[in-house]
Amino acid sequence: MNDVELVAQLQRFEPEAVDVLMSRFADRLYNYAYYHSSDHHLAEDIVSETLTRIVEKIGDYQQREVPFKAWVFRIARNLLADHYRHRSRHPSVSLEAASDESSSLYETLSSDYGGADGGELATQVAQREDLRQALNLLPEDQRTVFILRFIEGNDLEQVVTILNKSIASIKSLQFRATRNLRQILDDNNCGKKRRVGYE
Structure with a gap:
């Protein structure tokens, strides 16, 4: 059907x-x-x-x-x-327990709006608590695009329709989400705990 x-x-x-x-x-x-x-x-x-x-x-x-x-x-x-x-603030999840090996997933990320590598990252999300927590630290617009694009498997045009944004905006958010996930995990591996800033 x-x-x-x-x-x-x-x-x-x-x-x-x-x-x-x-x-x-x-x-x-x-x-x-x-x-x-x-x-x-x-x-x-x-x-x-x-x-x-x-x-x-x-x-x-x-x-x-x-x-x-x-x-x-x-x-x-x-x-x-x-x-x-209706909530006073978003929850902040620590990445302290994240695995040290997680950054290796991001070593080959390119600057192609995160498109080539986002799907590969998403295949790991369901099994990896550290990546789920890292997603939770992204700004909402980046997290939404990443989830729709790579976890739910929508193509760019579908995400554009769902979010009612331009394709350039979706590509930009996709790129920043992928880059910021790498940054969160790299920072965690260096013993840093900080929230990604809004851009």
Whole structure:
């Protein structure tokens, strides 16, 4: 079932379409929320609320305006933004326990907007707590682009649509995210603990 068929079935309130929606997006939404928040419970809440809102608002959705996948992630992104608006500050996670060997993953990073190496980095994120923590220290816009681009596997045009930014802006954020992840891990290996500054 493609997205057009899924939307049509959801709009007809067919129960099996909800099962397809959950199987297609629940894990991806969880990963997206978890890598933003480092909070399992919050990630589960975001998944639940996102899926609920999709079902509630599917009657108003029109495929020609925004691709369905982009619309789904926009809902999740807005829910996360609402959550952080109600918090006094973002949590700061120490990299003190990060592995000394982690910097070797970044030795071959190029200046090609981080595109060539970001995907390789992302394949390590799921298994490596130090990289997850490093992602948590990135400025939100860089973290969002990195997660959408390399963890969720969206291409540049999809990220542009989800975030409603120019392709030049997405490339710049992608490059800075990759560079700053390397800097965080290099600093940790040198015994430094500092937060990457906003650019």
